[in-house]
Amino acid sequence: MSARPRPSRRLVRTVTVVASCLAVLAAAVVIGVRALGQEPTVTLLANWTGDDETNFRKAVIEPFERKYHVHVDYQGSNAESQVLGADVEAGTPPDVVVLTGPGELAEYARQKHLVPLEKLVNSEDFGTSWATRLTDGHVYWFPLKADLKSIVWYPAGVGEQQRRQAVHQPAEWCVGMGSGATSGWPGTDWIEDILLQRYGPDVYERWARGELPWRSKQVRDAWTTWGGLVGAGGDPDLVRRALKTPYEKASEPVTATPRGCTLEHQASFIRNRPAWQDADGRYEPSAQLIFGAPATRAWEVSGDLVALLHATPEAKQLIRYLASADAQRAWTAEESGFSVHAGVRPDPGDARSDWHRSLALTLRDDRAVRCFDASDAMPPAVRDAFAEATIEFLAHPGHLDTLLRSLDTLSGTRGLTWLPSVCDRGP
Incomplete structure (x- = not known):
C-alpha cells in the first residue's frame, strides 16, 4: 500500500x-x-476565596457550565453573612448560597426567603443533622462538604506522653481567635466541644436549641475549663498572641525552632494549612486527649450548606447538580473537607494519607453521634454575641458572670428561630 x-x-x-x-x-x-x-445564568454566593475558589471553580463550577451550558456568576466572600444580609435587604439576593450556619438559614426560611428542596434533593442522601427538617415540615439546605471538629492536631513524632503533658500547659496550645468579621469562633468551638464531651449530646442539644441556660452549671463549666486550658487572663503575652493571631496562622509556630506550640484544637480543614502539612500533622479525638475518655461520646461537626433563594430553572439545575454524588465527589477530591452524601463512600485507595481516610470514615460511621456546631446552629444574633464573648472572656475571665447573663437575656428574646435538632444519632 x-x-x-x-x-x-x-x-x-x-x-x-x-x-x-x-x-x-x-x-x-x-x-x-x-x-x-x-x-x-445562575448567581452563587459562597465563602471560598483564593485557592479554595480556584479549586471550586475547576472541580465543580466549570464541569457544570460545560454540561448544562449555564453560566455561574460566582461571588466569593469571607464576610458572606454580611454580604447576603445586605443583598436580601436590597432585594437582590443570589439565586443560590452556601453558608456554614443552619441557624442563619433557618431564619431566612422563616422569613420566606428560601425555597423548599424536597422536589430537588433527596434528603435521605444526608443525615438529619445535615439536612434538617424544620417545624414547617420542609428541608431547606444540604451539605456540599463537611468537617470534623472534636479533634486535636499535633506534629508527627510527638509521643503520647508528651501530648498528655502539653494538654495542661497553656503555652503548648496553638490558639488564634482572629477571623475578620467573625472573630472569636475558634473559642466557641472549644466551649461547644468541651460541653459535648463532658456532658453528652442531650445536654449539648438542649443548649443549642436555647433550652439550657448559659448560666447553667454545665455551660459555665465548659467556659472555665476552656479558660484553664488556654490560660485565659494569664500570661499577657500568651493572651495577646491568641487574640491577635488569625485562626489560619495559629499553627505556624509548630514548625518554628524551637517549636512555639504543639497542640491545636481545630476542625479537619486546618490540616490543609502549610504548617500542618510541613509537620505531617496527626490528630487525636479531643475526648481522649483532653478528658482521658476511653471512647468518644459524640463528634462535633460543621458543614458548608447549600440553599436556594430563587427557583429559576438554572438555579434548580445547579441545586440538583451540587447535591449529586458526582459533584460532591469532585469537590471532596480537590478540597480538604469531606462529603457525607450516601453515594460517596470513603475511597480505600485514597492516596492522601491515613489521617484523611480515618476522618472520612468517622464522619460516615453509622454508630457515631454527630452534633452540628452549636453556635452555627443558633440564631445569628446569639451566635455573634457568643463569639464576641469568648474574646472578652479570654482577656478578662472575671467578666464571665456578666457575659453569661447577657447571653441568657439575648437568648430569651422573643421571635428568635431555634433549630428543632442539631444531633444525628444514627439508626
Whole structure:
C-alpha cells in the first residue's frame, strides 16, 4: 500500500489559521452572549476565596457550565453573612448560597426567603443533622462538604506522653481567635466541644436549641475549663498572641525552632494549612486527649450548606447538580473537607494519607453521634454575641458572670428561630 501524500505546509498553515480564527470567534460569541444576558445564568454566593475558589471553580463550577451550558456568576466572600444580609435587604439576593450556619438559614426560611428542596434533593442522601427538617415540615439546605471538629492536631513524632503533658500547659496550645468579621469562633468551638464531651449530646442539644441556660452549671463549666486550658487572663503575652493571631496562622509556630506550640484544637480543614502539612500533622479525638475518655461520646461537626433563594430553572439545575454524588465527589477530591452524601463512600485507595481516610470514615460511621456546631446552629444574633464573648472572656475571665447573663437575656428574646435538632444519632 502506498503512503498517502502529505499535505503541503501552506495548506497546514491555512487550516491552522482558520481553526484559530474559529476558536477566537467562538470565544467572542460566548462572551458576547453573556454580555447581552442571553446565556442562562445562575448567581452563587459562597465563602471560598483564593485557592479554595480556584479549586471550586475547576472541580465543580466549570464541569457544570460545560454540561448544562449555564453560566455561574460566582461571588466569593469571607464576610458572606454580611454580604447576603445586605443583598436580601436590597432585594437582590443570589439565586443560590452556601453558608456554614443552619441557624442563619433557618431564619431566612422563616422569613420566606428560601425555597423548599424536597422536589430537588433527596434528603435521605444526608443525615438529619445535615439536612434538617424544620417545624414547617420542609428541608431547606444540604451539605456540599463537611468537617470534623472534636479533634486535636499535633506534629508527627510527638509521643503520647508528651501530648498528655502539653494538654495542661497553656503555652503548648496553638490558639488564634482572629477571623475578620467573625472573630472569636475558634473559642466557641472549644466551649461547644468541651460541653459535648463532658456532658453528652442531650445536654449539648438542649443548649443549642436555647433550652439550657448559659448560666447553667454545665455551660459555665465548659467556659472555665476552656479558660484553664488556654490560660485565659494569664500570661499577657500568651493572651495577646491568641487574640491577635488569625485562626489560619495559629499553627505556624509548630514548625518554628524551637517549636512555639504543639497542640491545636481545630476542625479537619486546618490540616490543609502549610504548617500542618510541613509537620505531617496527626490528630487525636479531643475526648481522649483532653478528658482521658476511653471512647468518644459524640463528634462535633460543621458543614458548608447549600440553599436556594430563587427557583429559576438554572438555579434548580445547579441545586440538583451540587447535591449529586458526582459533584460532591469532585469537590471532596480537590478540597480538604469531606462529603457525607450516601453515594460517596470513603475511597480505600485514597492516596492522601491515613489521617484523611480515618476522618472520612468517622464522619460516615453509622454508630457515631454527630452534633452540628452549636453556635452555627443558633440564631445569628446569639451566635455573634457568643463569639464576641469568648474574646472578652479570654482577656478578662472575671467578666464571665456578666457575659453569661447577657447571653441568657439575648437568648430569651422573643421571635428568635431555634433549630428543632442539631444531633444525628444514627439508626
